[in-house]
Amino acid sequence: MEKKKLFLIIGIFWAVIIFGFIAFKEFTLKTGEEVLLKTRPVDPRDLFRGDYVILTYEISSLDTSALQTDVTEFKQEDKVYVSLNKVDNYGIALGVYVNKPKEGLFLKGTIKNVQGSRLNLEYGIESYFVPEGKGREIERQRGRNLDVKVAVDKLGNAVIKDLLIDGKVFRFE
Amino acid sequence: MVDEKQIKQWLKEGTITQAQAKKMMADSSSYKKEQSSNKLIVAISTIGAILLGIGAILFIASNWRTIPNIVKTLLLVGSTFGAYYVGYLFRYQKQNLPKVGASLIFLGALLFGATIFLIAQIYNINANSHTLMLIWMIGILPLVYVFMSMPIAGLLSLLFFIWVYLFFFLTRQSFWGWLEGFSSRYFPVLYVVAGVMLFGIGGLHYLSEKLHNIARIYRIAGLKVILFSLFLLTFNFFSQYRDYYGSQTDATGKFVVGFVIFSVLAIIIGVINWFFNKSEQISKIEGPVSLGLMALMLVFYYYPSSTTIYVIIFNLVLAGVIFLLLYAGYEREDMKLVNMGMFWVATFIVVRYFDFFWGLLDRSIFFMVGGLILVLGGIALERKRRQIKAQFKA
Numbered sequence: 093m094e095k096k097k098l099f100l101i102i103g104i105f106w107a108v109i110i111f112g113f114i115a116f117k118e119f120t121l122k123t124g125e126e127v128l129l130k131t132r133p134v135d136p137r138d139l140f141r142g143d144y145v146i147l148t149y150e151i152s153s154l155d156t157s158a159l160q161t162d163v164t165e166f167k168q169e170d171k172v173y174v175s176l177n178k179v180d181n182y183g184i185a186l187g188v189y190v191n192k193p194k195e196g197l198f199l200k201g202t203i204k205n206v207q208g209s210r211l212n213l214e215y216g217i218e219s220y221f222v223p224e225g226k227g228r229e230i231e232r233q234r235g236r237n238l239d240v241k242v243a244v245d246k247l248g249n250a251v252i253k254d255l256l257i258d259g260k261v262f263r264f265e
Numbered sequence: 266m267v268d269e270k271q272i273k274q275w276l277k278e279g280t281i282t283q284a285q286a287k288k289m290m291a292d293s294s295s296y297k298k299e300q301s302s303n304k305l306i307v308a309i310s311t312i313g314a315i316l317l318g319i320g321a322i323l324f325i326a327s328n329w330r331t332i333p334n335i336v337k338t339l340l341l342v343g344s345t346f347g348a349y350y351v352g353y354l355f356r357y358q359k360q361n362l363p364k365v366g367a368s369l370i371f372l373g374a375l376l377f378g379a380t381i382f383l384i385a386q387i388y389n390i391n392a393n394s395h396t397l398m399l400i401w402m403i404g405i406l407p408l409v410y411v412f413m414s415m416p417i418a419g420l421l422s423l424l425f426f427i428w429v430y431l432f433f434f435l436t437r438q439s440f441w442g443w444l445e446g447f448s449s450r451y452f453p454v455l456y457v458v459a460g461v462m463l464f465g466i467g468g469l470h471y472l473s474e475k476l477h478n479i480a481r482i483y484r485i486a487g488l489k490v491i492l493f494s495l496f497l498l499t500f501n502f503f504s505q506y507r508d509y510y511g512s513q514t515d516a517t518g519k520f521v522v523g524f525v526i527f528s529v530l531a532i533i534i535g536v537i538n539w540f541f542n543k544s545e546q547i548s549k550i551e552g553p554v555s556l557g558l559m560a561l562m563l564v565f566y567y568y569p570s571s572t573t574i575y576v577i578i579f580n581l582v583l584a585g586v587i588f589l590l591l592y593a594g595y596e597r598e599d600m601k602l603v604n605m606g607m608f609w610v611a612t613f614i615v616v617r618y619f620d621f622f623w624g625l626l627d628r629s630i631f632f633m634v635g636g637l638i639l640v641l642g643g644i645a646l647e648r649k650r651r652q653i654k655a656q657f658k659a
Binding site for chain 2: 095096099102106110114117143146167168216218220221222223224252
C-alpha cells in the first residue's frame with residue numbers, strides 16, 4: 093500500500109480513538125442516571141495529568157454479609173456489579189453480583205482487596221482532577237459533607253459530574 | 266565509505282593513482298561532514314519534539330481552568346494532527362526537510378498521548394490507568410512500521426514497560442500502591458521476562474531487511490531492562506524469600522497470568538530465533554542465554570528459597586550476561602554494547618564493594634580503598650573503552 097494511504101488510515105485511526113473515547117464518556121454523561129455518593133478525599137499527584145484528589149466512597153468498602161450476592165466467594169480483581177438503591181438521591185449499596193443485573197441502577201467495579209466478608213472496590217471514579225496546587229482546597233473541606241454526583245449508564249459505567257460540599261457544587265476560584 | 270588510512274594504503278600499493286586518491290579523499294571528507302550534520306539535525310529536531318511533547322503534557326498537568334475544556338481539546342487535537350500532517354508533508358510529499366519531518370511525526374505520536382491524557386483528565390478517569398497507556402501504544406504502533414521511526418519504536422518500548430508496571434503492580438490508587446509495586450519481590454522477575462520477550466521480538470524483526478533499525482531499538486531496550494532487573498535480583502531484598510512478607514507483596518492472580526503469558530511468548534520467540542532466524546545480527550549464544558534466563562526465572566518464581574542461594578546465582582548470572590555483552594560488543598565492533606557493558610561492570614563492582622566490605626573494614630579504610638578503586642577503576646575502564654573504540658575505527 094502506498095505511504096499516502098497508510099498516512100490517512102493512521103490519521104483516521106487516531107480520530108476514531110480520540111472521538112470514540114470522548115463519545116464513550118459522553119454517552120454515560122448524557123444517558124446516565126444521576127446519583128450522589130458519599131465520599132472522603134486524600135491528595136496525591138498523577139505522573140501525566142497533574143494534581144488530583146483520590147476519592148473514597150462509602151460504597152468503596154462493602155460488607156457482603158449484609159448484602160445480596162450471587163456467589164459464595166469473591167476474589168481479588170473480580171469484576172462485579174454493585175446494585176444501588178436511591179435514597180434522597182444518594183446511592184446505597186443493595187447487593188454485589190458477579191453477573192450483570194438485568195435491571196435497576198448498578199455500578200461496575202473491580203475488587204481490589206478481600207478481607208473476610210469485606211470487599212474493597214474501585215469503580216473507575218476514584219480520581220478527581222484539580223488545577224495545580226488546589227488539591228488542598230478540597231482536603232481542607234474534611235469534616236463537611238463531601239459528595240460526588242456521578243452519572244451511571246445502563247451498562248454500569250460511571251462518570252463524575254460534580255463535586256458537592258454541603259450540597260453545593262464546588263468550583264475552583 | 267572508505268577511510269583515509271585505506272586510501273593511503275591503496276595509493277602506496279599502486280592500486281589507485283594520485284588523482285583518484287585525491288578525489289576519494291575529498292568525497293570521503295564531504296560524506297563524513299554530511300553524515301555528522303545529518304546526525305546533528307536529527308538530534309536537535311528530536312530533542313525539540315521531546316521538549317514540545319513534555320510541554321504539552323505539563324500544560325495538561327497544570328489543568329488550567331481559564332481555557333474551557335472544549336478549547337483545550339480542540340487545541341491539542343489540532344496540534345496532534347497538525348504535527349503529524351506537516352511531518353508527513355516534509356518527509357514524504359515535498360521531501361525537502363525529511364529529518365525535521367520525521368521529528369514532527371514523532372511529536373505527533375507524543376501529542377497523541379497528551380490528547381488521550383487530556384480527555385482522561387476532563388472525564389476524571391482514574392489516575393495512572395494502564396488502559397490509557399495501552400491506547401497510546403495502540404495508536405502509535407502503526408507509525409513504527411509505516412514510517413520506520415526509531416524514536417517512536419523507543420517510545421513504544423518505554424510505554425510498554427510503564428504499562429507492565431501500571432497493569433501488574435499498581436494494585437491500588439495511592440502513594441502506597443506505587444511503593445508496594447516497586448517493593449514487590451516479583452517486580453524484577455516480570456521485567457526480566459518482559460525484557461527477554463522484547464529482546465526476542467526485536468530479533469524477529471531481523472527477518473526483514475527493512476526492519477533492521479527497529480529491531481535494534483527493541484533489542485537495546487529489552488537488554489537494558491534485563492540488566493537492570495537482574496541487578497535488582499542480586500540483592501537479597503528481591504531474591505531471598507521471607508515469610509514475613511505481607512499479602513501485598515504476594516503475587517496477584519493478574520501477575521501470574523501476565524508471567525505465564527510473557528514467559529510462553531518469550532520461550533516461543535526465543536526458540537524461533539534460535540533455530541529458524543538465520544540473520545547475521547543474531548549471535549548463536551543469544552538463544553541459549555534467553556532460554557536459560559527464562560528457565561531461571563521460572564525456577565526462581567516457583568521454588569523460592571529463604572537461603573542466599575539465589576543471591577549467589579543472580580550475581581553470577583549478571584556477571585555472565587555483562588561478560589557476554591562485552592564479548593558481543595567486541596566481536597561486532599559495536600560501541601553501544603561495549604559502553605553498556607562497561608557501565609554495568611563499574612556499577613556492579615562499586616555496589617558489591619559496598620556490600621562486602623562495609624561491615625568488615627574500618628570506616629576510614631573503607632572509604633579510602635573505595636575511593637582508590639573508583640579512581641583507578643575509572644582510569645582503567647576509560648583507557649580500555651578508548652582502546653576498543655580506536656581498534657573498531659582502525
